[in-house]
Amino acid sequence: MFALRSTARRGWSLRGCAQLRSVSTLDGNPHIYIFPSDGPSGSHILSLLPTEPVNSKLAIGVTSKLPITTDSVRENPKFLDILQDVFxxxxxxxxxxxxxxxxxxxxxxxxxxxxxxxxxxxxxxxxxxxxxxxxxxxxxxxxxxxxxxxxxxxxxxxxxxxxxxxxxxxxxxxxxxxxxxxxxxxxxxxxxxxSGTYRLVTRDGILSISPFLREKLVQRLKELEKE
Structure with missing residues (x-):
C-alpha cells in the first residue's frame, strides 16, 4: 500500500570528510522516516524525526511489514498524546x-x-x-x-x-x-x-498533517528528544 523511497542525508566521518547515507521514507509522505526495529524480523519504526538511533518513545509507531497496511501498524499512544497536546x-x-x-x-x-x-x-x-x-x-x-x-x-x-x-x-x-x-x-x-475517533492509518493512507501543524509537532518532538 505504501512504498518506500530513499533520500540521501549528509553525515561526517571521523576524518571530517562528507559522506552520504541513505534514509528511507514513505513514498508519497517524505516526512515519515523508516528505521529497522530491534523487534521481530522485518519490523520497522516510523518517525517524524530523522535522528539515529531513533527514539521509539517519540516514534509514530511500529509496522510489522512494508509496504504498510491498515493492520500492520502498532500505534504509539505517547506520540498521539504529544500530537493532541501540540494541536x-x-x-x-x-x-x-x-x-x-x-x-x-x-x-x-x-x-x-x-x-x-x-x-x-x-x-x-x-x-x-x-x-x-x-x-x-x-x-x-x-x-x-x-x-x-x-x-x-x-x-x-x-x-x-x-x-x-x-x-x-x-x-x-x-x-x-x-x-x-x-x-x-x-x-x-x-x-x-x-475527537477521540482519529485513526493513524486508514485505507486512504497514514498520518498527513498540514505543513504548519507538522512543523509545530516536529519542533515539540525535537525538544522532547533533547530531554
Whole structure:
C-alpha cells in the first residue's frame, strides 16, 4: 500500500570528510522516516524525526511489514498524546483553520481542506447521511448558510479531503475548534476538543498533517528528544 523511497542525508566521518547515507521514507509522505526495529524480523519504526538511533518513545509507531497496511501498524499512544497536546496549543494558529473559520461564518460555504465544519448548535450534532455516503452535508454542519452563527470546525487529516459541503470521516478528524459569530476562535484558542475517533492509518493512507501543524509537532518532538 505504501512504498518506500530513499533520500540521501549528509553525515561526517571521523576524518571530517562528507559522506552520504541513505534514509528511507514513505513514498508519497517524505516526512515519515523508516528505521529497522530491534523487534521481530522485518519490523520497522516510523518517525517524524530523522535522528539515529531513533527514539521509539517519540516514534509514530511500529509496522510489522512494508509496504504498510491498515493492520500492520502498532500505534504509539505517547506520540498521539504529544500530537493532541501540540494541536491544543497551536491548531487555532494554523492558516488553514483560520481560513476555515472565516468561511464558516460567511455565505460562501465551508472550507473543507481541514475537514469541514460542525453545526452551530452542538446539541443537534447528529450528521445527516444518505445510504451511499456517511459524511455529513453542509446543512447538518453549519457550512453553507451558517453565516453569523458560529459553531465548530474540524481539524482533520489531509489524506482524504471531503467533498465540498461535507465533513471528514470520523477516523480522519483530530479534533474541533469553536468559532464565534464573527469567525474568531472562542477564548482566543478555540477551546480545542480532541475527537477521540482519529485513526493513524486508514485505507486512504497514514498520518498527513498540514505543513504548519507538522512543523509545530516536529519542533515539540525535537525538544522532547533533547530531554
Amino acid at each position: 491544543s496549543k497551536h491548531a487555532h494558529e494554523d492558516p488553514d483553520a483560520q481560513s476555515q473559520a472565516q468561511v464558516m461564518v460567511s455565505t460562501a460555504g465551508a472550507n473543507l481542506y481541514s475537514g469541514g465544519v460542525l453545526q452551530a448548535n452542538r446539541r443537534k450534532s447528529k450528521r445527516r447521511a444518505d445510504a451511499s455516503d456517511s459524511s455529513g452535508g453542509a446543512s447538518g454542519q453549519g457550512g453553507v448558510g451558517s453565516a453569523g452563527r458560529g459553531g465548530w470546525i474540524h481539524i482533520s487529516d489531509g489524506r482524504r479531503p471531503p467533498d465540498y459541503g461535507r465533513i471528514a470521516w470520523p477516523e480522519d478528524i483530530f479534533g474541533s475548534l469553536e468559532v464565534d459569530a464573527d469567525g474568531q476562535f472562542v477564548g482566543g484558542d478555540g477551546n480545542y476538543q480532541p
